[in-house]
Amino acid sequence: MNIPPSLVAGCLESTQPVKMVEWIRKIKDRRIFVILAVIGPGVIAGNAGNDAGGIATYSIVGAREGYGLLWVLVLITVALAVIQEMSSRMGVVTGKGFGDLVREQFGVKVTLAIMLLFIVANLTVTIAEFAGIAASMELFGVHKNISVPLAAFLVWLVVVKGNFKQVERFLLLISMTYLTYVVSGVMSNPPWHEVARQIALPRIRMDSDYILLFITMVGTTITPYMQFYLQSAVVDKGVRIEEYGYAKFDVYAGAFMTIFIAFFIVLATGTILHPAGIVVDSAEEAAQALQPLAGPFASHLFAVGLLNASVLAAFVLPLATAYGLSEAFGWESGVNKSFREAPQFLGFYTAFIVIGAGVIMIPDAPLIKIMFLSQTVNGVLLPFVLIIMLRLVNDPSVMGEYVNSRRMNIISWITVSILILLTVMLLVTSFMLA
Amino acid sequence: MPFFAGEIFVSEVYKKPVLDQTGEEIGKLKDVIVGLGEPFPAVTSVVISSGKDTYVVSWDMINLFNRRVISVNARMDVLKPAEAASSDILICRDLLDKQIVDINGAKLVRVNDLELGDVKGKLCLVAADIGLRGLLRRLGIEKRGEKILAVFKYKLQRKLIAWTYVQTVEPKLTRLTLTVSRQKVSSLHPADLAEIISEVSQKERTAIFGSLDVETAAEALHELEPRVQVDIIDDMSKERASDILELMPPDEAADVLGDLPEAKAQELINLMEKEEAEDVQELMEHEDNTAGGLMTTEFLAFPPDMTVEEAIKELRLEAPNVETIYYLYIVDQNEHVNGVVSLKNLILAMPQALLSDIMLTPVKTLPQDAEQKDVAEFVSKYNLLAAPVVDETGALRGIVTVDDVVDFLLPTASRKKRRKL
Numbered sequence: 026m027n028i029p030p031s032l033v034a035g036c037l038e039s040t041q042p043v044k045m046v047e048w049i050r051k052i053k054d055r056r057i058f059v060i061l062a063v064i065g066p067g068v069i070a071g072n073a074g075n076d077a078g079g080i081a082t083y084s085i086v087g088a089r090e091g092y093g094l095l096w097v098l099v100l101i102t103v104a105l106a107v108i109q110e111m112s113s114r115m116g117v118v119t120g121k122g123f124g125d126l127v128r129e130q131f132g133v134k135v136t137l138a139i140m141l142l143f144i145v146a147n148l149t150v151t152i153a154e155f156a157g158i159a160a161s162m163e164l165f166g167v168h169k170n171i172s173v174p175l176a177a178f179l180v181w182l183v184v185v186k187g188n189f190k191q192v193e194r195f196l197l198l199i200s201m202t203y204l205t206y207v208v209s210g211v212m213s214n215p216p217w218h219e220v221a222r223q224i225a226l227p228r229i230r231m232d233s234d235y236i237l238l239f240i241t242m243v244g245t246t247i248t249p250y251m252q253f254y255l256q257s258a259v260v261d262k263g264v265r266i267e268e269y270g271y272a273k274f275d276v277y278a279g280a281f282m283t284i285f286i287a288f289f290i291v292l293a294t295g296t297i298l299h300p301a302g303i304v305v306d307s308a309e310e311a312a313q314a315l316q317p318l319a320g321p322f323a324s325h326l327f328a329v330g331l332l333n334a335s336v337l338a339a340f341v342l343p344l345a346t347a348y349g350l351s352e353a354f355g356w357e358s359g360v361n362k363s364f365r366e367a368p369q370f371l372g373f374y375t376a377f378i379v380i381g382a383g384v385i386m387i388p389d390a391p392l393i394k395i396m397f398l399s400q401t402v403n404g405v406l407l408p409f410v411l412i413i414m415l416r417l418v419n420d421p422s423v424m425g426e427y428v429n430s431r432r433m434n435i436i437s438w439i440t441v442s443i444l445i446l447l448t449v450m451l452l453v454t455s456f457m458l459a
Numbered sequence: 460m461p462f463f464a465g466e467i468f469v470s471e472v473y474k475k476p477v478l479d480q481t482g483e484e485i486g487k488l489k490d491v492i493v494g495l496g497e498p499f500p501a502v503t504s505v506v507i508s509s510g511k512d513t514y515v516v517s518w519d520m521i522n523l524f525n526r527r528v529i530s531v532n533a534r535m536d537v538l539k540p541a542e543a544a545s546s547d548i549l550i551c552r553d554l555l556d557k558q559i560v561d562i563n564g565a566k567l568v569r570v571n572d573l574e575l576g577d578v579k580g581k582l583c584l585v586a587a588d589i590g591l592r593g594l595l596r597r598l599g600i601e602k603r604g605e606k607i608l609a610v611f612k613y614k615l616q617r618k619l620i621a622w623t624y625v626q627t628v629e630p631k632l633t634r635l636t637l638t639v640s641r642q643k644v645s646s647l648h649p650a651d652l653a654e655i656i657s658e659v660s661q662k663e664r665t666a667i668f669g670s671l672d673v674e675t676a677a678e679a680l681h682e683l684e685p686r687v688q689v690d691i692i693d694d695m696s697k698e699r700a701s702d703i704l705e706l707m708p709p710d711e712a713a714d715v716l717g718d719l720p721e722a723k724a725q726e727l728i729n730l731m732e733k734e735e736a737e738d739v740q741e742l743m744e745h746e747d748n749t750a751g752g753l754m755t756t757e758f759l760a761f762p763p764d765m766t767v768e769e770a771i772k773e774l775r776l777e778a779p780n781v782e783t784i785y786y787l788y789i790v791d792q793n794e795h796v797n798g799v800v801s802l803k804n805l806i807l808a809m810p811q812a813l814l815s816d817i818m819l820t821p822v823k824t825l826p827q828d829a830e831q832k833d834v835a836e837f838v839s840k841y842n843l844l845a846a847p848v849v850d851e852t853g854a855l856r857g858i859v860t861v862d863d864v865v866d867f868l869l870p871t872a873s874r875k876k877r878r879k880l
C-alpha cells in the first residue's frame with residue numbers, strides 16, 4: 026500500500042483546487058486502487074489460519090520454549106506463501122474452485138472421499154472456533170449460553186444478508202483486529218537483541234517436546250480449509266487474469282501478516298510467561314496467566330485477540346465447506362446469492378454454524394476428543410489436497426500457460442514433501458500420545 | 460450393425476474389457492465418441508486403452524455392446540493405435556462430471572452419469588443423470604445403495620435431463636448449458652418427458668412413469684403413441700391407472716381407454732369417480748374420428764337470463780374444470796344453443812347486462828357424426844377456438860377444441876408426430 030513519494034509531494038505542493046482534482050483523478054488510475062480492490066481473499070485466508078487452535082499453539086510455544094522456535098515462523102511464511110499462491114493462481118486462471126477442479130479432473134470417487142474428510146475436518150474445527158468464542162467471552166464474565174448463540178447469529182446474518190463486498194470488508198476488518206497481538210507483543214518489552222539472535226542462530230534440540238511443538242506449529246498454520254477458501258473466494262470475487270499480479274500481492278501480504286501476528290503472540294508469551302516458568306495449555310490460560318504478570322490490559326488484549334480469531338475462522342470454515350461442497354456437486358454458490366438461488370450453499374453454511382455452536386452449548390461435550398479428531402482428519406486430508414493441488418497446477422489442460430515453472434515446482438515439491446512428512450509425524454505422535 | 464441393449468449408462472461400460480473376434484482382450488473401454496447429431500448425438504466410435512496404447516474403433520466395427528460384453532468385429536492385430544482427434548467429443552472426458560447451467564447461467568448440478576439409448580436403431584446419448592442414483596452407480600453401489608435407502612423409507616428416484624434440453628455441445632466445452640431455466644428443470648414439460656420415455660425400453664418406461672406424480676403422468680401419457688399408452692397402462696396398478704385417467708381431460712381419457720382391450724377398459728372405468736366415468740363412457744360410444752369422439756364434455760353453458768356479473772363469478776368457479784374458457788354457450792332448458800358469448804365480449808360488457816343481450820346468434824353447430832375433416836374445415840372456416848357439437852335433438856353435448864383438429868389444419872409435414880417406440 027505504498028503511495029509513491031512523488032505523488033505525496035505533488036499533493037502537498039499543489040495549492041490550486043483544479044490540480045487537486047486532477048491529482049485525485051490520477052491516483053484513481055494508480056495501482057494502489059487496483060491493489061486495494063483485489064486484496065482480500067489472501068489476507069483473510071491467511072489470517073483464518075491463525076484461528077483459535079493457532080493462537081493456542083503459539084501461546085503454548087512461547088510459554089514453553091521462549092524464543093526458541095521463532096525461527097520456524099520464517100519457514101512457515103515461505104511454505105504458506107508458496108501453497109497459497111498456487112491456490113490463488115488456480116482460481117484466477119480457471120475461474121473454478123478447488124472442489125470444481127477435483128470433480129472434473131479426478132471423478133466421483135476421489136471427490137467423495139475428499140469431501141467426506143473435508144466435512145469432518147471442517148466441522149470439528151468449526152466447533153473449536155465456537156469453543157474459542159466461549160472461552161474468550163468467559164474471560165470477560167459472559168456465559169457461553171449468551172456469547173455463543175449471539176456470535177453464531179452474527180456470523181450467519183452477515184453472510185446470508187450481506188453481499189460479497191460487504192462480507193469481505195467485514196472480514197478484512199476482523200483481520201486487522203489481529204494487530205492487538207502486536208500491541209501485546211511490543212508492550213511485553215522483549216529484549217530485541219536476544220530475539221534476533223535466537224531467530225538467526227536457533228539452538229535446535231532433538232528432544233520430543235521440541236519436535237512435537239515444531240510439527241504442531243506447522244500443522245496448525247497450514248490447513249486444507251485455507252486453500253479451499255482462498256481459491257473459492259478468488260473465484261467468487263471474480264479476479265481477472267490481468268489482475269493476477271495484485272492477487273499475488275494479496276496472497277504474499279496475507280502470508281506475511283499471518284506469521285507477523287504469530288510472531289508477536291510467541292513474543293508476548295515468550296517474554297512474560299516463559300521466564301516465570303508458567304506452562305499453559307490453552308489460549309485462555311495464557312490470557313489469564315498474563316494478568317498478574319503484565320496487568321489486566323495485556324490480558325484483555327489477549328482475550329480480545331482470541332475472540333477475534335475465533336470469529337474470523339467461524340466465518341471462513343463454514344464458508345469454505347459450503348463453497349467446496351457446492352463446487353463438487355455443481356450447486357449454485359456465492360455470498361451474493363439468496364437462499365432461493367443457492368439453497369444448498371447457504372444451507373450448508375447455516376448447518377455448520379448451527380452444529381458448531383450447538384455442540385458447544387451441550388454441557389460436558391467431549392471437546393478434547395473432538396479436537397483430537399480434528400487434528401487427525403486435517404492431517405489425513407492435507408497430503409491429499411497438496412498432491413492433488415500440485416497435479417492440477419501442473420496440468421496444461423487445466424492451467425494452460427500458467428502451469429508451475431520449473432523453479433516453482435522445485436520449491437513447491439520440497440515444501441509439500443516437508444509438510445507431508447511433518448503431518449505424518451504429527452499423526453503418528455498424536456496417536457502414540459493418545 | 461452392432462447389437463446393443465436398450466439403454467446403457469456410461470458408468471456401466473466404462474473400463475469394461477473389450478474383446479476382439481477371437482475373444483482376446485484388446486483393452487478396456489476408455490471413452491465413447493459421439494457425433495454432433497440433433498437432438499440426440501449418435502455414438503460414432505469407441506476408444507479402447509491398453510497399457511500405453513489407445514485404439515479408436517468405429518461404431519460399425521462393434522459387434523456387441525452391453526453391460527457384460529463389448530466386442531469388436533475384427534482381429535486384434537489389424538487394429539492400429541490411434542488417438543482421438545481434437546475435434547471429437549469424448550463423453551467421459553468432455554461431458555461426465557461437467558457443470559450443468561441453466562439458460563441464465565445459474566449452476567444447477569453436475570453430470571453424474573450419461574445415458575445411452577436406442578433412437579431409431581442407433582445408439583445415442585439420450586440423457587444426463589443428475590440424481591443420487593447416478594452418483595451411486597458411478598461408485599458401483601447402485602443396488603446396495605437402493606437397498607440401504609429403502610431401509611430409511613427413501614425411494615431412490617431417477618433424475619434425468621433429456622438431451623433435448625441441452626444446448627448443442629461443442630468440443631472443449633467447459634459447461635453444459637440447458638435450454639430452460641432452473642425453475643423449469645424440476646417440472647420438465649410432459650411432451651418432452653414423453654419424448655424421452657418413448658426412447659427407453661418398456662421396463663424403464665414403467666419405472667419412469669412410476670416416479671412421476673399423477674398429474675404429470677396424466678399429461679405425459681396423452682403425448683405418447685397409442686400402443687405405448689396401452690403398454691404403460693397395462694403395466695400400472697389399476698388404482699394408479701384409474702387415478703391418472705381421472706385427471707386427464709375426458710376426451711383424452713376416452714382415447715386411451717378406447718385403445719385398451721374392452722374388459723380392461725371397463726374395469727378401469729369402474730374404478731374411476733362416477734362423474735368422470737360417465738363422461739368418458741359417453742365419449743367412448745362415439746367413433747374415434749368423428750365430432751362425437753373428438754369432443755370434450757366439459758364446457759361452459761349458462762342460461763340466457765343471467766347477468767354478466769353473475770356469469771363472470773360463475774366463470775371463476777368453473778374455469779379450472781374446463782378445457783377452454785373463451786366461449787360461453789347460452790343454452791335454454793332443453794339444452795338448445797341460443798347463442799354464444801366470447802370471453803372478450805363478456806369482460807367488455809356492462810355488469811348488469813343480460814347474457815341474452817350480448818350473445819351472438821345464430822350459433823353454427825356440428826352433428827356428433829361429423830367427420831374429423833369436416834370439423835377441421837368448420838373450425839377453420841369460422842375462425843373458431845372451439846366448435847359446439849349437438850345431438851339429434853339439437854341439445855349441446857360437447858365442444859371440439861381447436862387443438863384436437865389442428866393436425867388436420869396444418870400441412871402434412873409440420874403435423875405433430877405422435878412419438879413412436
